[in-house]
Amino acid sequence: MALGSRLRLLTAKVTEDAARIYKLYDVDLAPKWFPAFFILAEEGENTISEIANKIGHSQPSVSKIIREMTAAGLILENRKTDDKRRNVVALTKKGRLLGVKIKDQYADVNAAIDTLISTAQHNLWEAMEEWEFLLDQQSLYKRVIEQKKIRESKDVTIVKYNPVYHTAFKTLNEEWISTYFELEEADRQALENPDQYILNPGGKIFVALYRGEPVGVCALIKMNDPDYDYELAKMAVSPKAQGKNIGYLLGQSAINEARKIGAKALYLESNTILKPAINLYYKLGFQKITGHVSPYKRCNIQMSLICA
Numbered sequence: 001m002a003l004g005s006r007l008r009l010l011t012a013k014v015t016e017d018a019a020r021i022y023k024l025y026d027v028d029l030a031p032k033w034f035p036a037f038f039i040l041a042e043e044g045e046n047t048i049s050e051i052a053n054k055i056g057h058s059q060p061s062v063s064k065i066i067r068e069m070t071a072a073g074l075i076l077e078n079r080k081t082d083d084k085r086r087n088v089v090a091l092t093k094k095g096r097l098l099g100v101k102i103k104d105q106y107a108d109v110n111a112a113i114d115t116l117i118s119t120a121q122h123n124l125w126e127a128m129e130e131w132e133f134l135l136d137q138q139s140l141y142k143r144v145i146e147q148k149k150i151r152e153s154k155d156v157t158i159v160k161y162n163p164v165y166h167t168a169f170k171t172l173n174e175e176w177i178s179t180y181f182e183l184e185e186a187d188r189q190a191l192e193n194p195d196q197y198i199l200n201p202g203g204k205i206f207v208a209l210y211r212g213e214p215v216g217v218c219a220l221i222k223m224n225d226p227d228y229d230y231e232l233a234k235m236a237v238s239p240k241a242q243g244k245n246i247g248y249l250l251g252q253s254a255i256n257e258a259r260k261i262g263a264k265a266l267y268l269e270s271n272t273i274l275k276p277a278i279n280l281y282y283k284l285g286f287q288k289i290t291g292h293v294s295p296y297k298r299c300n301i302q303m304s305l306i307c308a
């Protein structure tokens with residue numbers, strides 16, 4: 001958890017030395033200007049947005065640096081263009097002379113860094129590139145969320161339905177349906193009489209317990225369909241328990257049970273405004289299909305999973 005502080009301390013050390021190094025070579029350049037200066041010295045004129053993309057800074061940050069460098073007499077703005085939205089900048093004569101003067105500093109700094117890398121047990125430069133790549137793929141924040149889900153999911157138990165969970169099954173479903181849609185007659189029948197409409201015809205209901213409290217439910221409903229054996233339906237997770245991987249655990253338990261009893265394919269219906277739910281179904285292995293008639297007004301996407 002001290003990673004950010006450690007990196008800031010390391011940055012402060014390097015930045016402090018950088019300022020002293022510029023003075024050592026009598027180069028009048030603020031360390032924070034260097035990335036933009038280097039691009040302009042090596043490539044010639046660029047737009048501010050081009051510089052921002054190349055050095056990985058925000059455009060407002062680069063604009064501020066360019067203004068400071070302009071005030072120092074190193075940069076000319078709006079080169080060869082009347083379009084004020086496309087701010088082309090280039091080094092002045094003073095800036096170009098500084099680009100020549102700094103060459104010896106480049107050589108000595110590069111040699112010093114090479115010496116440091118050869119002395120160190122680990123190559124910080126390569127490690128930074130690797131960390132930047134990995135954090136671009138998935139941020140530290142999202143990685144922590146994943147670990148939080150994994151830890152909290154260890155306190156989740158998936159059990160099969162019994163009548164003591166009827167209230168939870170009904171209440172959790174009514175809660176999420178009423179939040180986004182209207183409760184329909186098909187909902188009321190299944191929620192009021194799960195034995196008659198789900199269990200007795202051969203379906204299953206699963207309940208997620210978080211530290212003993214029912215916080216999530218879902219059902220496998222037997223279908224009279226030549227293509228699909230069961231519908232994955234009536235999945236609901238309490239808002240206070242979301243973010244604990246409960247939906248995935250419920251779905252996985254239902255899929256495992258379907259395979260265990262010989263189901264060849266599962267079907268589900270949803271609505272595309274429920275983006276987290278749709279992402280969950282894809283994660284579980286469902287794929288979008290078309291062509292089935294739904295009894296629900298809210299249904300605008302149908303999905304299936306081959307179990308075999």
